[in-house]
Amino acid sequence: MTQPLLQVNDLAVRYGDVQVVWKADLVVEEGAIVAMIGSNGAGKTTLLRAISGMLPPYGGEIIFAGEIVPASAPPEFVRRGLIHVPEGRRLFARLSVWDNLMLGAYLRDDKAAIRQDVERVFALFPRLRERRWQDATTLSGGEQQMCAIGRGLMAAPRLLIIDELSLGLAPRVVDELVDALRKVNAAGTSLLVVEQDVATALEFADHAYIVDRGRTVASGTAAVIAADPAVRTAYLGL
Amino acid sequence: MLRGGLIGAAAVTVFGILLLFGDNYALRLGTTVAMYVTLATAWNIIGGFAGYPSFATAAFFGLGAYTSGIALSNGIPLSVAWAGAGLIVALFAVMLGLCILHLRGHYFAIGSLVAADVLREITNVWVSVTGGGIGLNLPLPGGDAETQAKLFLCVMSGLAGAACCAAWTLTRSRLGVALRCIAQNEDAAQVIGIDTGRSKIAALALSSLFVGIAGAIYASWTIYIDPSDVYDVSLSVKPIIMTLLGGVGTVTGPIVGAFAFLGLEELIWRNSLEFHSGFLGLLVVALVLFLPAGLGQLRVGSIWTRIRTVLPPEARP
Incomplete structure (x- = not known):
């Protein structure tokens, strides 16, 4: 069996005494486009910051290309090709x-x-x-x-992590960005994207995770998630 | 580059003239300006390049002075004592950095401000080693008064030159790029793979190394040190004003600023003993309002524009 590019096990993150991420499990296969969706304050940005080494996790492990990445050395993440495009550019x-x-x-x-x-x-x-x-x-x-x-x-990057791809941007620009990212992906870079616009996210990604109150609560192929009645009412407003 | 060369040549000329023709007063002034150049250039490494407004200069200076003073009292040779003081201060800076460099902006400034006070109190209380509040007398370096004055001018100028070379090398190095990125946007610096923690600590340690050696040389120069003198908060504030005066984050700025500041100091302090700290305050306000990028940005027209923009609309001519 081939190894996933990124595997996150049981990740927990705290800001001081305030725990924001309780238990996150996540897999990004080599070459995949994975979307992370969830309401505001669910802990998506915090989770991404921990995955890319910006924040030291409180518990759990991050395995990239088969190796545990030491959380104490943020540049290690970049050196290995785990690159973060932060929220707010x-x-x-x-x-x-x-x-x-x-x-x-x-x-x-x-x-x-x-x-x-x-x-x-x-x-x-x-x-x-x-x-x-x-x-x-x-x-x-x-x-x-x-x-x-x-x-x-x-x-x-081997894995490009993008936080809030479309926030504050015109729909036409978002389409342009999505097209460009598809090309990037076709050239071999895996993508992990947090996206406010759930419809766009599920159309763009192969696989999706739902984050709620600091936990990854559901996952599946984008089509399955999109068809999930709970997701349709909570995030798509259908 | 041309500007740097000109300023360097001017400084070397001044140094040569002083050494050949200077009387005691001029030699003292020359040594003081060399010390100011060192302190301002060193502060600029952490405060200017990395953008971390450190008020720990007095702590490094006093620690350097006392380390060297105590070493010399115990018969350790001069050069070893000075270099050793620099290294111990740099080590102290690394530990201080581990404690407070994760703080940003004002919080970092306050944290660094406390360091000098803590060290001063320790020095005051630890009488058996430091002599406490009575101060510490250092052994005389030997030679007649003029030879000594010239020796200290040479050593302090050498240190100033080394600090400027270090700052210049830094601007052309990877660490220099890292520090500028940190000053500009620390989150972005982290995103592109800069080890922000280590870079900041390296900057603080490098800065403290020069300040510590300057303190050590100062102690031997004045022969007598006491805690309130070498841990004086003005030692933290003056280098900042000099750097603001000359231009923050540039190599030549602190040099120009140190000379300009010494000129002002001689002029104002001598003529106004009561109100000199008031002048210092006014100078800071004027700098921030009219010359935020320092004397380097000085253009006659631009000052006028700045005065206009700062004045309320109804007062504008």
Whole structure:
């Protein structure tokens, strides 16, 4: 049996005394697109931050490509190809789009491959090429999200984790982003996406997890989840 | 780059003139400015590059002074005592960093401010080793007064030069990039794989190394130290003002700022003994309002624009 790319077992996360994630179990197969859905405050962002090493978990383990990732060393996550595109983009202000993209490759020193990857990002998002010398935080919301995804791609991810892909963006821009991400996925990068817009998420993903009050409560192929009557009433408003 | 070269050449010229023709007062002033350059450049590493407003400069300075003072009283050679003091201070900075560098902004500033007070109290109480509040007399380095004055000018200038070289090297290094990313957006820095914890601790330790050695040299220079002198909070505040004056986060800013600050200090302190801290306060306000990027940004037109934007609309000319 082949190993999953990412396996999260029994993960728990606390902020001080406040426990936010109680028990999360999650599997992302190599090459898959996995969506995580759930209401506001369910702990999705916290869970993602723990999976990508931004927050030290309180319990449980994160196994990436067959190895337990030590939670004490956040750069280890990036080095292994577990890359996080954070909520709210978090671009470096006063730096150009180009510099932001290049900083995505901070841990890499394979210059030729980095150049190739920049070209790949520009091919994916031609608007970033046009605006590559512009201060990244002066871009439109959609372009900033492209830049943030581009920065993530510059780290040569095996798994790209995207928090709130479409938040605050026009539907047309979201379609554009989803198309680009499908291409990224087709080229071999697995995706784990938190998405407010459940309909879009379930259409985009192969597999989905539902997070509720800090626990992963249900999972299944996107089609099965989409057909689940409980999901339809709670998240799709049908 | 050109600017840095010019400022470096000017500093070396001043140093040469002082060494050849300086009287005692000029040598003292030269040593003081070299110390200021060291402190401001060192603060800029953590406060400017990494964006962590440290008020621990006095703690590092005092600890360096006392470590070296105690070592010298026990017959350890001068150079070993100075270098050892720097290393011990850097070690202390690593431990302090582990405790408070996870705090951000004002919280970090307050945390770092306390370090000097704690060390001062320990020094006061630990009479058998430090001499307590009475202070500590250091052995004389030997030689006549002028040789000594020149020696301390050379050593302090050498340290200042080393600090500036370190800062310049840092701007061109991976760690320098990491620190700038942390200053700009710490969450984003983490996302791209920067080890933010280690980078910040490295910056604080590097900064403290120079401050600690400066304290050690200062102790030998003045021959006598006491806790309220070497742990004085003004030692934490002045380097910040100098750096603000010259330009935060640049290599040349702290150098220019240190010279400018010493000039102001000589001018104001000598002519106004009662109100000098008032002037210091006014200077900070003026800097923040009119020259947030320091003297480097000084243009006649831009000052006028700034004055206009700060004034309420009805008062604008």
